[in-house]
Amino acid sequence: MDFSIIIMLTVFKRYEVQGFVDRQVMCGYMENEKVSIIVPVYNVEKYLAQCIDSVLGQTYVNWELLLIDDGSSDGSPELCDGYAEKDSRVRVIHQANQGASTARNRGLDEATGTYVMFVDSDDYIASGMVSRMVNVIHDTKTDLVLCGYERFTDTYQDKRSYSETPVTILKNKAEIARLYTKPNTNMFGISIWAKLYRNDVLQDKHVRFDPHISYEEDCQFNIDYFELINNAAVIKEVFYHYRQMDVSLSKGFKRNTFEFLIAGYNRRIGFVKKYAPKTSLNGLHAILLVVVKNTMIKIQKSSLKFTEKIKEHRKVMAYDEVQNIVRVLGKSKNALTRILQYIIPLKSGFVAFVALSMWELYNKLRNRK
Numbered sequence: 001m002d003f004s005i006i007i008m009l010t011v012f013k014r015y016e017v018q019g020f021v022d023r024q025v026m027c028g029y030m031e032n033e034k035v036s037i038i039v040p041v042y043n044v045e046k047y048l049a050q051c052i053d054s055v056l057g058q059t060y061v062n063w064e065l066l067l068i069d070d071g072s073s074d075g076s077p078e079l080c081d082g083y084a085e086k087d088s089r090v091r092v093i094h095q096a097n098q099g100a101s102t103a104r105n106r107g108l109d110e111a112t113g114t115y116v117m118f119v120d121s122d123d124y125i126a127s128g129m130v131s132r133m134v135n136v137i138h139d140t141k142t143d144l145v146l147c148g149y150e151r152f153t154d155t156y157q158d159k160r161s162y163s164e165t166p167v168t169i170l171k172n173k174a175e176i177a178r179l180y181t182k183p184n185t186n187m188f189g190i191s192i193w194a195k196l197y198r199n200d201v202l203q204d205k206h207v208r209f210d211p212h213i214s215y216e217e218d219c220q221f222n223i224d225y226f227e228l229i230n231n232a233a234v235i236k237e238v239f240y241h242y243r244q245m246d247v248s249l250s251k252g253f254k255r256n257t258f259e260f261l262i263a264g265y266n267r268r269i270g271f272v273k274k275y276a277p278k279t280s281l282n283g284l285h286a287i288l289l290v291v292v293k294n295t296m297i298k299i300q301k302s303s304l305k306f307t308e309k310i311k312e313h314r315k316v317m318a319y320d321e322v323q324n325i326v327r328v329l330g331k332s333k334n335a336l337t338r339i340l341q342y343i344i345p346l347k348s349g350f351v352a353f354v355a356l357s358m359w360e361l362y363n364k365l366r367n368r369k
């Protein structure tokens with residue numbers, strides 16, 4: 001071979017390798033910058049492959065996927081094991097069913113990454129999500145990164161972005177607290193998905209999920225984390241795809257869960273009052289009022305007996321927090337919510353039952369026209 005050709009190939013190879021290294025550094029591909037992606041798995045065989053494939057398809061390569069099989073009885077365990085056999089970055093942990101909080105805690109105990117990301121097993125993420133979020137947390141030197149998300153069903157899509165610019169910095173806890181004050185931004189504070197956490201903070205202070213909480217556990221976890229950090233970065237891109245399950249309201253009511261919703265509401269109120277004391281709380285009150293309405297609809301449509309429905313309605317209306325939001329909020333634009341605002345101060349489960357029954361009948365007659 002001509003000597004000049006050998007020299008040209010050598011130079012080309014050198015720059016090709018250097019270019020690859022440069023691209024790795026630019027994209028955040030550093031050996032010590034592993035991202036631990038934690039996915040609790042429970043009987044979600046139908047959607048699990050799409051979730052896992054979205055992680056395998058990331059442009060960022062330095063990650064570990066922790067699949068915590070929480071005692072699934074469908075084909076999910078075998079599906080997880082099959083992926084682990086094909087890719088060494090996928091780790092599967094099988095355990096008896098203990099709930100999503102315990103599964104996520106197991107993932108946190110096993111996580112070896114510099115950063116942690118949570119993905120629900122029926123959701124999926126865009127291919128550039130991890131790379132972009134790692135780059136942003138590097139560039140901004142912040143303690144948390146949030147991205148936009150899409151809420152979707154088979155027939156519905158709704159994209160939400162908190163930031164109007166490519167990157168918005170929340171410079172202190174007051175700005176983080178204001179995530180909770182508007183209905184259209186509240187989910188950014190409550191949800192654990194669409195976020196990148198620093199694992200050193202999680203491990204040093206042992207931030208974990210409370211397994212005794214069955215609702216609002218995400219919110220409680222986030223506020224525990226928010227208390228420990230100084231700032232956050234929000235990116236405009238919609239990277240997280242959140243599947244809204246089409247579960248009928250008749251199957252949606254569970255006893256003794258409203259107390260957890262109230263506890264989450266009070267935790268958010270306390271956080272905002274502490275770090276953003278001059279901020280209006282009406283947004284948080286309005287969100288709780290929607291939760292109250294949805295809970296009472298679920299009670300009404302449940303399979304409970306007549307007397308049990310009256311009892312559950314009365315329990316919801318008896319909370320001081322529920323009575324307070326009716327006193328401080330103006331009348332809702334939603335007709336049913338406005339009706340409930342008149343009824344709630346009475347604390348009568350029977351009146352609530354009658355009103356909701358009449359509302360249901362009215363809608364049936366209207367839909368026949």
